[in-house]
Each structure stands twice: as structure tokens, then as C-alpha cells.
Amino acid sequence: MAEDLAGSITERDDFIVTKGKNKKQLKCDTDSSAGCVSQRACVYCGARVVLNPITDAIHLVHGPIGCATYTWDIRGSLSSGAELYRNSFSTDLKEQDIIFGGAKKLAAAIDGLVNKYQAKLVFVYSTCIVGVIGDDLEAICNAASRRHNIEVIPVESSGFIGNKSAGYRAAGDALLRLIKPSAPAVIEKNNSINYLGDFNLAGEAWIIQNYLRQMGVELNVTFTGDSHYTALKSAPKAKLNIIQCAGSMIYLAGKMEELYQIPYIQISFLGIEDTATSLRNIAAALGEESMIVKAEELIAKETARVEDIIKGYRTKLEGKKAAIFVGGGFKAISLIKQFREIGIDVVMIGTQTGRKEEYEIMNELVDDGTVILDDANPAELEKFMMEKGANLLVGGVKERPLAYKLGIAFIDHNHDRKHPLSGFEGAINFAEEVYSTVCSPVWKSLNALGMKSGVANHG
């Protein structure tokens, strides 16, 4: 062969740093390189995961069937009411639609679905080919909106226009459009807060809602876990926005501050430390003495309840090493602290779509020698987990089999999980999950002596 193929992919060099070793700035928030086997999905995916938890909306994918198939009911987002969001609707574009355009089909699809399900809200997601064949989504949606006197909102999520972060932005734009008051009247403010960036996986938003209720804080609406049309419409009335998943929501929060004068604070409910800090910060931001008192009561009560349980796990887990590769930066940051709570050090950490500010915080939190990497691929995950001697990996569905094949424990921090990881409740679940995988007896079998060789083999 004519060229040297040894070594790693050079265009990935800037996306990987080792703390303490090199001073260079980690590169992030840019397109994935071709052939690098990125773990990221696309713009459409980003938009869909953010909007899909809106329970009473019709989520219609304008495109070929695959985009709808691979995203049907994939999030474990729970609903206290409507179930419409758990369907995956598609215009199922075929060859003739690509040639002649899919506009008529889309309009008819919206009509059919609205008549059948009587929804007040439709999201129409654009996919790669729609961006190329040039169907005028805006015009089609506007016309349908007038025809049915409901909201039909286009989501500009053609897969090739950027990475997953661009999808978060597209979802943000769709949400801004939804919450915009119809008349330019003065918005009547109330004392409630909006909670941004919780998708109610395994009821996590409900856990937080209960905490807030105990503190006397009124939750206006969650973006977007267990949310619905009417509740979302009231979003501009809130006094404060709290953001958890900043990667997907910081754009929306900034816009809401600009348009509706709602200030925001960043919080995280992953782990005891961050949960307690977040509850305190919310009470402080709202400034009511009774809330501050009640927050402290809640924190004291819950911490006492979970601390002993966590300590029990800590004795079993002390000294183990963790590798982290998750979607967003906030999760990664909280996980560093959460692992510390159970005596585990982080030796490798990365995200699909973390932002510069988030990587800076990670860099501050981790020990020297920890590898920090953006948009990693399986080869890199394998390399650094082995080099650093990681005992466990935190990741999503695609990373799980890699960890297992390497004989490494695994924590599911994905959208499909069926157990909450938020709040004090989640902290227990997290420790228990780490224990269940790190201390499982199956690893012993890997080191079993194995089978003896027969005499014939020695002949």
C-alpha cells in the first residue's frame, strides 16, 4: 500500500487533552470528522429528543421512514396525561415524492392526523431530503395552522445542517414560537418558575416537582418532560427559569430572558451535592425566607436519609476508577462529583455535545492525568479506558456493548433507562447501580481457570 496507515487520526488530536500534561484548549462544538465513527446522531435527533416529551402534540416527521422508525417511543419520558407523543408519525416519503415534492402529502398527512387525534399542536420535523428537495415547510405549516385553527410548527432539523447541537437550537426556535403570546399584550407575571432541561425520564421531573412543592415553590411548566400545550403557553409568565440540561436549553433560556425578562440560573439534580446546592440556589434566587428555610429542612431530612445508604456503597466502591462518555456537559460535570460521593475517581471524561464552558469546569474538577475528550469514537474510548485502567464506563446504548466486551462495568445514563437518577432518590439508585455492575460476581468468571487441555492436544 502506498501510504502509512499507522497511528491515530490526526484531525482528532485537538479534541483530546490530558489534564496537567498539555496546556492546549480542547476543541469542541464542531462537526464530526468523516470516518471517525462518531457516537453523535444528527440535527433531527437533537430536535426530536427535546420536543418529543411534549405529551399532547402530534410529532410528524416529514421524510423517509427510517427517521421515524429509529425514534419511535425511544425516550423513557413519562406522562401524567396524554399519550399522543408516544406515536411516531411519518409522511413516509418515497421516490416519486422526492421527484415531485412532498408538499401535498405533508398537508394531507397533517389534515388526517389532526382530524383523527384532535390535537392542538403539531410539530413537523424536517429531515435531510426535505432540506434538499425544497418543500416549503413554513408555508405548508402556516396554511395547515389556519385551516385547523391550531398550532402547526415547523422544526428546521435537516440532518446535514450541523450536529446534534443545531437540533437543540431548532427545537428551541420551535418552542419560542409556541410560547409566543398571540397578542402583544403585557404579560402578567406570577411567582412561579419554569424548569428547563428535564425530560421526565423515569419520572425525574416529578421527583423535582415534589421537592419544589415542599419548599413552597410553584412550578409553572417543565421543558419538556410531561409538558403539554396549555402549560407551555403559560411559560412567559414565570419569574425564573432554572436550567438543568444546559446543552439543549441554554439557547432557549437566553432568548426567554431577552423576550420575556425571565432570568435563569443553572442547576443540576444529579448527586447529593448538586441537588442540595441547586435547591439552595433556587430558594436564594426567589429570595423568600420561608423557601430558604424549607429548602434547608428538606436537604437536611433527605441527606440524613440517603447518606448512610450511600456510605454503605462507598465502602465497597472506594478506589475504583470511572470513565464517562455522555451526551451533554452538565451530566458529565455532575457525574464527577457524584462519583466522588461514592469514592470513585474519574480517569476519562467526554461528551458528544459539551460546550467550551462546560469542558473548562470538567478540567477544573478532575485530577491530573485524566483524559478529556470531545465527540469520542469507540477506538478512543477503548484506548483510554484500557490505558487508564477504568473499572466502569458511564454511557449510552451504543457504548454499553463495548464496555462489556472489554470486561468493564457499565452505567446506563441514556434516555431509555427505567430508573430515575435525579435528586436524593436518584443518588441512591446511582450508587446501587454502580455497585450492581462493579461488584457483580460475573467478573469473577472471567478470571476462572477455564478448561484444561486434553492429552491429545499435547501430542
Place this chain on the structure above:
Amino acid sequence: MAEKNKENVPFRNVNENPCNMCMPMGGILALKGIEQSMVIVHGSQGCSTYMRRHIAEHFNEPVDVGSSSLNEKGTIYGGEKNLRQALDNIRKVYHPALIGIVTTCLAETIGEDIERITGQYLIDKEMEEFPIVTASTPGYGGSHFEGYFFTLKRILMQLTEAVEKNNKINIIIPNISPADIREIKRMLALMQIEYVLYPDFSDTLDRPFAKPYTKMSNGGTKITDIRSMGGAVATIQMGITIEDGISPGKYLEEEFGIPLYNIAIPMGVESTDAFINTLVEITGKNVPESIKQERGRLLDGMIDSHKYNFQGRSVIFGEPEMVYAVTKICVENGVFPAVVATGSQIGKFNQLVTAAVAECVEQSKILIETDFSHILAASKEGKVNIGIGPSDGRYLTEKGDIPLVRLGFPIHDRVGGQRLLSVGYTGTMMLLDRITNTLLENKYKSYRSSMYEKFYQQG
């Protein structure tokens, strides 16, 4: 009578909960069965990631697939640069012996000529002997079922040569489980038959745990074997439903004059007999006693279970080839196939299934190019009490209270999809037991309460 969604107003313009995946998915699965191969999906990043996730969750195996990560620039000016970079990087990290390139909606819509691009790439790199196989698989061009067979045909078109006659039989298989593939190989070994099984993902997608981990897995159909398929005695293709245009067996027949035996997947007595008899017919070999015993045990088990099975009214859904095979098993055992459905658009399907169910007392409902909302409606109408198909059928359980026997691809909510054995006499028995026991479990679950309600309370 077969019904297409089209005739089933008012939803002809929309697919509600898809019962099929897209073409490149099939292409990836086919290529995963070739030794030391890597796949690049030419399109935006999301396609490859979604499909990797879908495959990884079913097989519980690391599934590394490259992407040309087309962005806005590539979409406007062409994706050649991206594809070449992807080829470079995939070769650097994985050192594959073959690279398969499948396309997507986006690549096809912007008119990418991948044969020209890859041809030029090989010339520029002075490696014209290196096998790069290409398959044009736009998502809107068909389902994963067609993508699978079309890609198999494309590989043959690009690799297989007119060679001297050999003694081997080509065995072309559809998307069955690794356990099924191993069972077919076991039967062939018992019959002392020389063969090339194509494609063979029994090891590549179901790897034994072994240290150290290697990025490329062992196994798969050997490239040299694929090259020599043009010299085989005969081809047995388990693809009775596939159209000639995408049939790899048909291609071998037309191009190299190799007799084609197109048979159903060997599931059930009749279809497994057909497989064995075809082998006997081609080779003149005797059937060993052990296989005869397996057949006898199957018959024995069928008698044991026949009255329970007679209570069954099934909905069978998924890929056409698997659906057809399961329909035959149901009919053989007195389980009435009330609804027989596929999301693919296959012309022969209606005729074949109609013939298979001809002797049933009631008329089956056959659905082609359908979705789960139609399957559910037909199942309710047909008073179905058991579903057989991939795990997306959990929708039928949730909405229609129909217990599900998981079979085929994908199975995401249970472990062991790759280990499900359902072919041959022994596999048929195992599948039939799963069906019978599901019927029994469901009957016993409500037996006491339903009898009480039916008779005691009325009295």
C-alpha cells in the same frame, strides 16, 4: 385480500408507527456478515448512528459503522471529499479487508456517484485491488429487507468471478439470528455438505467474550469464498418472497448459470423438509439418522401441543421472509394466522401468503406496506390472542392486550434476540414451544377469574 395502506383511507398519506426500517439498515446487516469488513454510510452523521444504535441494542455487540458525516457544504458541493476522508480514517483505525459503502436519502438526492468516487480513490491510492463494494440504498427506495438483499447482490456483482466449477453449494440467508445461522451450519455439517454461507454474521454479531478485545471480529463469509460463488454446484436461497431484481441467487443463475433453488426459511416441517430435500436432490447424499430423529421429535411435540395451539389466533408481522415462514408454522399447527403483515412493499407476498393460508377455515387479513396502527386495528377486528414478531410489537401488547412472542429483528426490550433459535426441526420446536407456552400463560393468567365472572356471577 391484501390491503395496502393506500386503500385504507383516511391515512394514506401518513405512516403511524412504522413496521419497517430503511434500506441502508439492510445494507449494513448484510455487510456485517463479510469477513474483516467495515461499512461506511454515505450521508449525514445521524443515519449511521441511529442504525448502529438499533443494531447494537439487538445484538448487544459493539457495532462500529463509519459515516461520511455530510454537512451543508458537502450537500451543496458534493460529498466526495467527505467520503474520501472517511475511507482514509476507516482504513487507518480498522485495517479492514473490505469496505462496503451504502448510501442514504441525502447522498442519492444530491446525486452522488459513489462508484466513480471510490474508483478514483483506489487509483489515487494505488490500491486498485482493494475491494470496495458499493450499494445505492436510499432510505426512500425501500425497506431494510430490500436493502439487505440488494446489497448482497451488489457485493456479488462486484466480487464474484467466473471460476472453475467447485463442489460447494451457495447458501444465501435472510436476516435470521446468529443462533439460526449456526443451526443451519450444523445441519449442513451433519449432511456432510460443502457450502458457502452468505452472509454469515453468526460470529461477527454474536462474539464470544475473549481477551484481548479486537476492533474487528473474526468470522463472516470469506472474501475468497464470495469470489468463488460463481463456480458453485447450486444456490439455495432462503428468499422465496424477494423480487428477482434484487435477488442475489437470481444474479448468480443469470450470470454464471448456477441453478437456483429459492426456498422458504426452513421453519416448520414442510419448509425444513424442503430444505433437506433440496440438499439431497443437489448432492444425492443421505439424510443422517440424527436429523431424522430431530424431525420425529418435532412431530411428537407438535402432537403434544396441538390442542393448545388450536386456541391461537395470531398476528404475524415483520420482514416478509420471516413473516411467510412463521405463517407456515402457524398453519401447520392450527394457530390461525388472523393477520399477516409486513411494512415492506413486496409484490409476491400477497400471493404466497394467500396460498399458505388457503386451507384455513377463516380468511386471513394480509397487510402489505403497512404500519402498526393498521396492524393493531386488524388484530382487534380479527380477535387476535397472540403476536409474533420483533419487539416493536409491544405496541400491540400495550394497546391491544396481545401477548407477544418476540422473533426477528429488532428485539430491544428483552435480552437474547441473537440467541433465539427458530430454524430447522429443532429450532421450530423451540419456537413452537414459545408460542404454545405464551398461549398457555395467557390462558392460565385469567382462567379462574374469567370462569368465575362468566358462570358464577351470572348464576
